[in-house]
Amino acid sequence: MSSDESWQPDYDVVVAGGGAAGVGAAIGAALTGAKVCLVEKYGFLGGAATNAQVLAYCGFFQQAPEPIQAVAGAGELVLEELRRHGLDAKPYRSPTTGNWIILLDPEVLKLSLDRICAEHGIDVLLHTRVASVSRTGRHLESVMLAGMDGRRRVIANAFVDASGDANLALLAGVECQTGDDNGHLQAVTMPLRIGGLAPGTRIDRQVIIATTEKYNETTDLKINRSDGGIYTRVPGSDDFWWLTVDLPIEDLSSSSFTRAEQQGRVMAHGLVKALRDHVTGFEDAYLAQTGPQIGIRESRHPKARYRMTFDDVVSGRTCDFPIARAAWPIELHGEAGKPIYHSVGGAGYCHVPLDAITADGLDNLWYAGRTIGADGRAYGSIRVMGTAFATGEAAGTAAALSASSAKPATAQAVNKALAERGALL
Ligand SMILES: Cc1cc2nc3c(=O)[nH]c(=O)nc-3n(C[C@H](O)[C@H](O)[C@H](O)COP(=O)(O)OP(=O)(O)OC[C@H]3O[C@@H](n4cnc5c(N)ncnc54)[C@H](O)[C@@H]3O)c2cc1C
Structure with a gap:
């Protein structure tokens, strides 16, 4: 950890938030060779799956009569770990929606995520919150972590905001939007x-x-x-x-x-x-x-270099050097109790570009999961946990590549690193 005598970074990459996106980011960064710290405010990993009983992973498979996988990589490693602990973790077709999901047991998930982080050499800090940051110009220097043992400053080369609520970006002074363009929050x-x-x-x-x-x-x-x-x-x-x-x-x-x-x-x-x-x-x-807390679909959206759009999703738009696939149909809960769905077009998924996970105005902050750039309706697709593993792995990989270089990693470099590890792009 940091001391006044040494300004060497404590970590290459610090990830704020230990949900699907944060775990994906931490694994992605570790597999890229980074020294990683994963910070989570609860006493367990898993995010909404374990803190709000969202007991199904969506987004691993496309909408189709048979399951077509859209997310592999770090997410697949987590599914394999779940299977090692006795969970089936096979695609199951929801009788309500007809979509393919992975059913979860929260206690098996907590243990599996602990194990997989340990296997990848990730330093996990539970009961610890990212409480403030220090920033110089376009560069985040450090985060102040508030934990059971008080506060300490942790210096890193690169950061990932996987907090769902964009808490790290907010602290860093990134412009954030609450809810949709009209300030309306999903139920x-x-x-x-x-x-x-x-x-x-x-x-x-x-x-x-x-x-x-x-x-x-x-x-x-x-x-x-x-x-x-x-x-x-x-x-x-x-x-x-x-x-x-x-x-x-x-x-x-x-x-x-x-x-x-x-x-x-x-x-x-x-x-x-x-x-x-x-x-x-x-x-x-x-x-x-119930709980530990109510399930929050939407809170704040930090400004990214690109905001994915409704058209991107419903047309199944692709791009050069994508960093993830988003395959879950748009699911909007604008009015409590009245969900609206729109299918993904094209080949059944759309591409997520690097700019959608890159913070606007900062050179060493990336977004993952719920925090990535998306308009109100595209957000109804990209936020699910299968997709969050994929955007997380990409964010961790971009952060790790950038931490070891003088310049932020290019989309081509991130795409190449992910593809070499078997991510579906
Ligand atoms: C009711 C409901 C039903 C849903 N149904 C499904 C479903 O069936 N399948 C599906 O895949 N998705 C579903 N979703 C969406 C999905 O749960 C979320 O969009 C998803 O969890 C996003 O993953 P994430 O990792 O980005 O964020 P989260 O899961 O929210 O994880 C963020 C983590 O960051 C931590 N954190 C926050 N601030 C800090 C801080 N300052 N310091 C340290 N840690 C911090 C939080 O404790 C949390 O663990 C549902 C959501 C809701 C609310």
């Missing part, structure tokens, strides 16, 4: 995990819809989804995983998030009671878990 959702179902219970969507309607008759905190929401069973426990508690969010204030968390909890308990009262097989059901 937040509290995924529910419900245990205690009788063995062999089959879930009937019409029954779930009818039960939701019965719940709505008893409360002012109504469920806006009229289609029964998205649900499946959690591998291992066979718990019922249900995404139906959608809430609008006005702004990024703590009071708005407090209200959403508290209202979501009331709704969750009410819904489980309704299931217990009305659905065969749910007589002993209980709310096994």
Whole structure:
């Protein structure tokens, strides 16, 4: 770590945030030969998958009758690690949307991500937050990490913001936009995990819809989804995983998030009671878990050199020297409970260019996952976790290549490094 006597960097690359994007970035940087520090504010890696019970990876496969892989590389290494720990991690066709997903067990995921980071020699700091930065002109010099043992400054050559909420970019003074061009934020959702179902219970969507309607008759905190929401069973426990508690969010204030968390909890308990009262097989059901936090689809977008557009996605636009494929259909949750979908055009994926993951105005900051440059609608595609592994790996690779050179890496160089490691481009 840094000391006043030495101005040698502590790390080649510091990655802020340990979700899919951050883990992808850390692996990408490590595989490029960098000394990497991965900083995560919770006590575990995984991001939304483990902190908000988003228990399915989307974006690894294209929309098609058979699964066509769109993301390999670091993401594939994570899937292999999950399999080593007993998870099937094979493509599963969602009966709700017809899209291919990978079902997750959060505890297996936490352990797998710890292991894969250790195998790649990544220094992981949990319970640690990137709290401030120092910047000179177009260059980030260091981050101040706030952890259990207080604060310390860490100097690095290059940085990746994989914090989902663009916390590093915000601290660095990058211009950030909240929500879409009108400041509107996509709905937040509290995924529910419900245990205690009788063995062999089959879930009937019409029954779930009818039960939701019965719940709505008893409360002012109504469920806006009229289609029964998205649900499946959690591998291992066979718990019922249900995404139906959608809430609008006005702004990024703590009071708005407090209200959403508290209202979501009331709704969750009410819904489980309704299931217990009305659905065969749910007589002993209980709310096994919400959280640790509500699922945040959208917060701030830091300015990138390129902003991917709706047209890029729906036309399946390609480019020279891409750094990732985005294959998940655009999924918009502008109004709570009323998702809208648009398919990806072209060959079933669009390319992500290097400029979309490169910070505007800084020469040594890259974006990964939710933070990459995208307009409000393109964001509905690129934000999913499979794609986040890919943009993360690219950001980590660009950061590592740039850390060992006087100039930021070119798209050609990043593309070449990724392709040599088997990334799908
Ligand atoms: C309700 C809901 C359902 C969804 N459904 C799916 C789905 O089924 N499949 C899918 O693939 N995607 C889904 N998504 C989208 C997906 O979960 C996110 O877009 C995705 O997690 C983005 O990955 P990420 O790594 O960029 O960000 P995140 O997963 O948000 O990870 C960011 C990490 O950074 C950490 N962090 C933040 N600030 C700091 C800081 N200052 N210092 C240190 N660490 C910090 C956070 O704790 C977190 O771990 C859903 C999202 C929601 C909200």
